[in-house]
Amino acid sequence: MTAVVTAVDVTRGYPTRHGRIRAVDRVSVTVAPGEILGISGPSGSGKSTLLRLLAGIERPDSGTVHYAGQPAWRRSRAAGYPRPGYVMPIFQDPHASLDPRWPIWRSLTEPLTAPGRPRTDGAGLRAVAAEWLERARLGHLDPTARPGQLSGGQCQRIAIVRALVAGPALVVADEPTARQDVITAAAITELLAEAAGHGTALVVVSHDTVWLDTLAHRTHRMDP
Ligand code: ADP
Ligand code: MG
DSSP states (O other): OOOSEEEEEEEEEEEETTEEEEEEEEEEEEEOTTOEEEEEOOTTSSHHHHHHHHTTSSOOSEEEEEETTEESBSSSBOTTOSOTTSEEEEOSSGGGTSOTTSOHHHHHHGGGGSTTSOOOOHHHHHHHHHHHHHHTTOTTSOTTOOGGGSOHHHHHHHHHHHHHTTOOSEEEEESTTTTOOHHHHHHHHHHHHHHHHTTOEEEEEOSOHHHHHHHOSEEEEOOO
């Protein structure tokens, strides 16, 4: 089976006052459809940087990233590749994924309106939003609320649902259960496991190795 994402020997550094630091140093990972790869490691070990490399948000200094066997980067980011919505990131700061001006139903369903997808009208999108809010235990929220009216944990769950709603090939999630209580963390675990059950490949970062072991099929530990 073709891997959804494969990184080989990726390295990424950043300039600092004390010279260049290597946030990620020659890391190789591969994830198959329906597989959940956990990433653990201490703070500063490069977990978030690795996710940005896997999501194609940043380009490695050396090494390669392939999506379904195709290079993510050639001379520049290949136009139109991978297809819109192939990879969906869930950032640590949920506000980074949500437009503060948009009602939450619109942010949540936006991936369904990507070019090339069948058109769904506003009523259809609001119905999908209502269904997913329920699944994320947010059924009590007003779908027209703005992110500013929600708690950080609620925004995070909206961002998670937004990443999953259109059935992406790959989801990368940075500490998705941080800021959540035990019950909502369980709901998130269920949503992520269900997405994998439908064939989505997931890369999930957490410092909570006990939780990660319950969710992930394999774990890659980043060296400090
Ligand atoms: P983790 O998520 O495991 O805590 P990060 O990937 O955030 O680790 O960071 C790894 C190292 O790279 C840290 O030393 C961090 O300060 C540095 N770093 C990460 N992103 C940047 C950036 N955009 N600019 C400069 N340094 C960065
Ligand atoms: Mg991090």
